[in-house]
Amino acid sequence: MSDPLSRAVAVARDRADPLREWRAEFALPQEVIYLDGNSLGALPRRTAERVRRTIEEEWGQGLVRSWNDAGWFDQPRTLGDRVAPLIGAGPGEVVVCDSTSLNLFKVLTAALGQRPGRDVVVTDLDSFPTDLYMIQGATSLLGGYELRYLTSTAPDLDDLLDERVAAVVLTHVDYRTGEMYDLDAVTRRVQEAGALMIWDLCHSVGAVPVDLTAAGADFAVGCTYKYLNGGPGAPAFLYAAERHLDRVTQPLSGWHGHAAPFAFTPDYEPAPGISRFLVGSPGLLGYAALEASLDLWDRVPMAELRTKSLALTDLFLDLVQARLGDQVEPVTPRDHAVRGSQVSLRHPHSYEVMQNLIARGVIGDVRAPDLMRFGFTPLYVRFQDVWDAVDVLDDILTRGTWREPRFAVRRQVT
Ligand SMILES: *Cc1c(COP(=O)(O)O)cnc(C)c1O
Numbered sequence: 001m002s003d004p005l006s007r008a009v010a011v012a013r014d015r016a017d018p019l020r021e022w023r024a025e026f027a028l029p030q031e032v033i034y035l036d037g038n039s040l041g042a043l044p045r046r047t048a049e050r051v052r053r054t055i056e057e058e059w060g061q062g063l064v065r066s067w068n069d070a071g072w073f074d075q076p077r078t079l080g081d082r083v084a085p086l087i088g089a090g091p092g093e094v095v096v097c098d099s100t101s102l103n104l105f106k107v108l109t110a111a112l113g114q115r116p117g118r119d120v121v122v123t124d125l126d127s128f129p130t131d132l133y134m135i136q137g138a139t140s141l142l143g144g145y146e147l148r149y150l151t152s153t154a155p156d157l158d159d160l161l162d163e164r165v166a167a168v169v170l171t172h173v174d175y176r177t178g179e180m181y182d183l184d185a186v187t188r189r190v191q192e193a194g195a196l197m198i199w200d201l202c203h204s205v206g207a208v209p210v211d212l213t214a215a216g217a218d219f220a221v222g223c224t225y226k227y228l229n230g231g232p233g234a235p236a237f238l239y240a241a242e243r244h245l246d247r248v249t250q251p252l253s254g255w256h257g258h259a260a261p262f263a264f265t266p267d268y269e270p271a272p273g274i275s276r277f278l279v280g281s282p283g284l285l286g287y288a289a290l291e292a293s294l295d296l297w298d299r300v301p302m303a304e305l306r307t308k309s310l311a312l313t314d315l316f317l318d319l320v321q322a323r324l325g326d327q328v329e330p331v332t333p334r335d336h337a338v339r340g341s342q343v344s345l346r347h348p349h350s351y352e353v354m355q356n357l358i359a360r361g362v363i364g365d366v367r368a369p370d371l372m373r374f375g376f377t378p379l380y381v382r383f384q385d386v387w388d389a390v391d392v393l394d395d396i397l398t399r400g401t402w403r404e405p406r407f408a409v410r411r412q413v414t
Contacts, residue, residue, distance in 0.1 A: 005322055007391075010315070010383040018301075019308055022379040025296055026229075033385045033392075035364045038175075038203060038342050038375030041229030041293070050292035051285060058284075075287045076235075076256075076278055082294045083237045086228075086302075087201060087220065088211030094239045095274050096290065097282055100202060100223045101130045102252070103238040104169070106277050107219035108138050110240070110248035111167040111196040112145075118166035118195070122157070125149040128175045131200055135169060157186065161193035168195055172210070173203035173340030176367050178313075178332040180208065180340045187215045202226060205237075207309065207341035207377075209302045212239060219244070227341070227377060228297060230290035238277050245273050254279035300379065308378035309341040312386055316343050316374065319390040327397050331371065342375045351414070355407040356396045362389045366414050 002009055014020060026042045028034060034042055058070040067073045080094035087094070097103070108121070123135055139145035148160045157168070168190045173180045183199065190197040199220040204210050206227030212220055220239040224230035240248065253268040255261045256278035260269070270276035317330055320343075329346040333339050347353055350372045354364060357372075364374045374389070396402050 005315075005319055007384065007387045010387040013311075013383040017308065017383070018304055019378055020382075022296075022300075023382065026380045028380060031361050033362045033381075033389050035362065035374040035376065035381065035385075035389060037229070037377035037380070038207070038226050038373070039365050040232060041206075041226055041377065042380055043231070044229055044293050044296055046295065047229075047231065047289050047292040050295075051288045054284060054288035058288075072284055072287075075284065075291075076282060077275065079235075079287060079290060079294065080237060080274065082298065083205070083224070083228075084239075086205050086210070086297060087222070087237075087239060088209075088213045088215075089220075089239050090213060090242060092273055093242055093245075094237055095277055096224065096235050096237045096287070097256075097278055098236055098238075099233075100200070100221050100236040101134050102279075103221040103236050103277070104131055104134045104198070104200065105138050106250040106252055106279075107198055107221060107238060107240065108135060108167060108169065109142065110244070110250045110277075111198060111219055112138075112142060113249055114196060114244065114247065115166035115194075118164055119144055120146050120148055120162075120164040121167050121169065122148045122150070122160045122165055122195070123169040124171070125151045126174065126176065127169070127171050128200070128202065131169060131171065157189060161190065161195065163194060165190075165193055165195040167198055169198045169200065171200040171202065173208065173342075175203055176331075176371055176373070177344055178203075178340040178342040180204075180338050182337075183210065183212075183217070184215045187217050191216065191218075203340055203342070206297065206300075209306055212241070217241060224290050224293075226375075228290070229293040231286065231293075233286065234290050235282060235286050238274075240274060240277065245276075248276070250277060252279045256280055256282070296379075305378045309376055310336050310339070312376040312378060312381060312383065313339060313341065313343050315383060315386045316376070316390065319387065320345065320393075323390055323394045324397060328372075328393075341377070342373060344371045344373045346370050347372060349402060351410070352402040352407040353393070353396060355409075356402040356404070357389075357393060359407070360392050360396070362392050368414070 058066040076095045076097045079096040084094045187197045196218040201222035225234040332343045
């Protein structure tokens, strides 16, 4: 019997992996084990050619005609309808535009407008900070709102829900720990309390199956530059359930969200449907890059992706336990039902250890104060990569090479 934690078994699992062909779709540098696709997804091979076409043909030759002829004007909706199946949304319920931060502002203000008389917003204090900042900014602009926070000492949503709560904003998969909420159950509890549910899907889309329709969710936002490989700063998405579409308004009333943008009338009138969440002219080069990666995502079998994701994170956790013992503390749940597609390890010198890993070609990242984060993207991460990454980490910790002063130099982006 071969040791299930041996490198030979990892290599054999790669050979038998039904997703093994997908790796060739990505232009990964040699000698790099990329475990940061949850921060910036890898570059699909087809992207450069697709962006070149937009620059040289649509822009260079088509010029302003491309707003009509190349479908530029409809790109937010066209790409929204292609993101929709990845989050269980229907046609006309998703647009791709702006950033996740801005889109959260739009759906939150839209949701609060639907709950007059209620004056509390609930969120998790451990949310990605931009979500907290945008909630704070939006509610202070509107005035009269109180924020209630789930915290590690007060983790029960039921304690915070009452007839004053207008909206709840939660991130489906926690960016630090990789812990995942039960989308259906939480949505139901929030709605039973009469509030509207807003999901941040940044660490879910392309990582775990999501079905907003089955959950009966109200609103959602998320980014496309992580697991979806849309490129640095790629446009984000925004989901609003069809039942809300023609009722909600949001205050960023730009002309792309107007009912008749080219009528150039002085007064704002929201467009019917999801278009009212658009603001101004979008960056078409970013759309072109995202379009190329969605050409891949249109064909990705999500059930197989989830199976491999769990197998990769299981192997990583097993190897860490077997080889590193208590030198690091995994904070990601073992239970599949509540695990996303990343594993985080606590170490008092997480920053230095990660810089050492990166110098050795194993790319992850750190989140303050003490977490090393490893993202597992099943389209291009192999079982042998998991094995090799833990092998390098073991070597770094055993020999203490992370103590070299160069690994303590702080960079701007961690
Ligand atoms: C990455 C991420 C964001 C990023 O927001 P941007 O506006 O795209 O910079 C927001 N929320 C969560 C949970 C994230 O993980």
